[in-house]
Amino acid sequence: MASANNNSNNSSTKKDKPAKYTVIKQYICENIESGEWPQNAKVPSENELTQQFDVSRMTARRALQELTAQGILVRSQGAGTFVATFKSQSSLLKIRNISDEISERGHEHKAEQLLLQAIAVTDELAILLNLKNNEHVYYSEILHLENGEPIQLEQRYVNASLVPEYLLQNFTKITSHEYLSSVAPLTEATHEVEAVLAEQHICQLLNIEEIAPCLQVRRRTWSKQGIVSLAILTSPGSKYRLGSHLVF
């Protein structure tokens, strides 16, 4: 979805032969989506692409530059071009809690894995995750702490067939999110934000009274792989900052 849509901006009807730079973009996106080029991997330089595709440097450059503008690649003068890390991508930052941003500048931020199990697949889940009939789902709850205080509870549903070793991992050195982001390649998602009253067992985890309103952020991936859908419940009073947009 990521690559296909990017290119469809330029070639509308598809009967015309695609522009050369879109072909290169496609090539790069496919390698990233398939996992061939993981995060931080070095992508071919402008000169290498120039030779591979028999185009001028400016044409190869355009492909790299547009993908950089989309946050898929990161370029460094003198060093090269690299696949963007999920940290270097603005997407997650846009939906992260404000307190997370503060915690990056010094405060500790620990995530505690609470629950990790394979669960039965309901019809709703199957649709949400775009599952086939015989695929299983892992469910996990991750309680995020900050200075000992629980600030958000993450409910994560993962397509088991796509991360078979998920249950075996020991998430001490790397976080489960880092693991997922290394296994699951770049994809596209929408976020839905809703105000809810948390149910009882979640209230206990977040240490709040039952009447407190909570933000729930539900992420749905749209990729054909349908890896994961997750909901994040924040403790009351939390705010989500949605980055800077041009408005009015």
Added chain:
Amino acid sequence: MASANNNSNNSSTKKDKPAKYTVIKQYICENIESGEWPQNAKVPSENELTQQFDVSRMTARRALQELTAQGILVRSQGAGTFVATFKSQSSLLKIRNISDEISERGHEHKAEQLLLQAIAVTDELAILLNLKNNEHVYYSEILHLENGEPIQLEQRYVNASLVPEYLLQNFTKITSHEYLSSVAPLTEATHEVEAVLAEQHICQLLNIEEIAPCLQVRRRTWSKQGIVSLAILTSPGSKYRLGSHLVF
């Protein structure tokens, strides 16, 4: 802010003379921000910029192209380059209610102006709107209806000195939002989403029980003009969809 930040990506320390294409970007942004070039206005063509700034066409083109990628301009082969309409900008769509999207395809969507008055400026408001001491504020509540049902209440604070005729307008032909977007030029904003329990008089307007959790979206402009800050309260069950981002 819109233009300054865009260019700061390229010239970090500023002691180096800025790149030519950033000068052109700055020029264009300033004309848009000042209102000189309103929405849908035609901006100079590549050839005109080439002559004005004494650069090659590719350099002028780069400025136009980068601003187009940011959604500030819209280009049409054969016709020209134009200032993007707020409708053609993705920003508002990203923060709009899902039911709004549905209503665009046929359903009626009426906004009812409820209240429109000048109010006293509290300290909090002054900071929020970046006001000087002697500036006034207009406060208005707009109840958005859909099929007769109230779906969201917009609380809007406008810097009175910047839209002096706001009180005099009769918002029947154009909506107040359309009026603001025509008066207030393109600017940058952040959105903060929070879950709240609506206070009593808001509950009456939205026709909900008091214990229902509501989404509150607060928008803050960061431009030096500090025109408007608004909060949107949605009725319970509403979801906000945050567009597509690349994740993981």
Added chain:
DNA sequence: AGGCAATGCTTGTATATACAAGTTGATTGT
């Protein structure tokens, strides 16, 4: 071994040119 300089590779900026393709408005012929 440690520090330093040179070198090659990388991306960044800029220009000049050519042709393709879409839009618009004027001109021309019926």
Added chain:
DNA sequence: ACAATCAACTTGTATATACAAGCATTGCCT
């Protein structure tokens, strides 16, 4: 008066070239 054609202008794609600037390694010298 109307319609078709044409010309001018616009953006889109592509190439070739040049130099500037940042990074990393190599290898030399001390």
